[in-house]
Amino acid sequence: AIDALPLSKAFERNLNAVHQERSLRSRLFFEPNAEQFEEKQGLLCELGQYAANINELLELMSLPSKNSRVLEVGPGKGGLLEELAKRFDTVVALDSSGEMLALAKGKAKGKPRSIEFVQGSLESYSPKGDAFDAVVLNMVMHHMASPAKAFQKLARLVRPGGYVLIADLCSH
Secondary structure, three states: OOHOOOOOOHHHHHHHHHHHHHHHHHHHHHHHHHHHHHHHHHOOOOHHOOHHHHHHHHOOOOOOOOOOEEEOOOOOOOOOOHHHHHHOOOEEEOOOOOHHHHHHHHHHOOOOOOOOEEEEEOOOOOOOOOOOEEEEEEEEEHHHHHHHHHHHHHHHHEEEEEEEEOOOOOOO
């Protein structure tokens, strides 16, 4: 019930300012750290330690074999993009960091399937085409300015009956 209570305009402005600051800090983190991304990620948990679990979940998704679409939010250096491109007709890689997106593009260069790379935040993203069959968020929830708003946006991006796959170290 508390979520339904209206907020004062001043509180909404302050909350939006906090969200904008968190979004900016996330982008600013990746600009100087893009090259050391894998090293820093390795201090926490490398993709290889849980990639088989993600692949198993992807196998369990009952998705159409034709015209399937997936969005990966925050693809990092693109570790999952090749696997997603094998399984889906259309793959969109969305990242707010141009530096990280460039690294993911470089890794995907020459791959047999096309991947669309989009620079921008999840909050401001407007997809071209239909809703997605699946959205993948791999170790990115802690970078979201507002996880609650992210989940609301995800609900609009995924088709009815579609999937949101979240891999993270803790619950949000």
